[in-house]
């Protein structure tokens with residue numbers, strides 16, 4: 001018999017059962033396969049018919065007038081920026097903790113980005129850190145519903161309306177989620193999102209733009225969907241340019257993806273509800289355990305969507321200062337999943353400090369600006385410190401209580417026996433988490 005209960009010190013593992021398809025995503029059935037084969041056999045991979053059906057169904061589900069398919073989320077956000085009028089010398093405001101494609105495309109429009117800090121609880125843009133960053137060059141605020149958690153949209157919309165600037169919701173982590181009864185993506189002026197296989201709404205490589213604004217919709221068509229930039233366009237000033245893409249991008253969705261998307265959409269809400277039931281149960285089991293807290297929405301009529309890459313908050317002060325690194329090692333030794341960190345703060349990357357992408361002879365971040373908007377280390381303290389205080393937990397796709405209980409027990413056991421881990425604590429390395437965010441499971 002080992003002296004310790006902890007697996008990392010020789011005890012038995014908390015997680016013993018076979019996970020089966022507990023973590024498999026997306027859920028692909030014969031119906032998805034048939035839908036893809038139909039397009040393939042018809043030779044309709046590059047057409048528009050399936051995508052337009054998908055858009056119609058997606059708009060109805062989203063509750064917006066328009067939905068426009070893209071080849072990926074990066075392209076849909078790029079088009080959303082253009083559609084909001086982001087151009088040379090303009091600025092967007094975006095949280096520093098997000099995937100790069102919430103912001104980096106602004107460079108190719110001649111614009112730049114000013115990063116805002118995040119709220120340490122929601123992990124989304126801090127509504128109190130936006131207004132003082134607005135200048136006469138600010139065209140849009142990009143809001144990210146990070147890791148499924150809705151951003152606090154009410155104060156953000158209020159600020160945007162007051163300054164006459166647009167709000168772009170990056171819904172890549174939170175398709176179908178609710179903020180105070182409203183669907184994420186239809187609260188701002190435009191929503192744009194990734195539908196790639198790693199995300200919550202997963203169809204392959206694809207993206208979607210949603211809006212109620214005809215001009216935004218048509219500018220997005222003008223930007224990336226040239227074959228639909230035709231006589232259907234109603235916006236007067238765009239009519240002079242019909243036929244060719246404004247800016248030279250071709251962003252149409254691949255129809256094998258749209259075919260999968262149409263099938264996935266039918267089951268998406270039901271599957272997300274089961275994921276939320278599973279994660280709610282996991283966190284309920286850990287209620288009151290020191291050092292760990294859920295990253296979970298507290299507002300009424302709000303939810304965590306498909307709970308994309310669920311995370312927990314880490315409170316080392318309650319665990320004798322145990323490093324997240326050591327904590328995570330011990331949880332993984334129990335057979336569960338615990339990935340320290342999240343996305344790294346974008347403002348610290350050389351792309352946003354020194355890189356001269358287009359040969360301006362100066363960093364692209366300030367190439368078209370009349371002021372230096374770069375943000376040195378130390379300027380966004382929550383974003384810079386958050387990777388030591390969050391960790392990815394198992395993303396259960398099914399409500400199977402026995403398996404969930406084993407994983408919760410892994411976390412509980414480690415937290416309750418933290419004192420045994422203090423002696424060999426290596427501390428945290430300088431960097432936890434990553435730029436890409438995808439981590440080994």
Ligand SMILES: *Cc1c(COP(=O)(O)O)cnc(C)c1O
Nearest residue numbers: 072073074099101102172194196
């Ligand atoms: C994945 C992601 C994107 C980009 O989507 P792609 O489909 O990979 O191009 C944009 N924003 C966020 C927050 C993402 O996670």
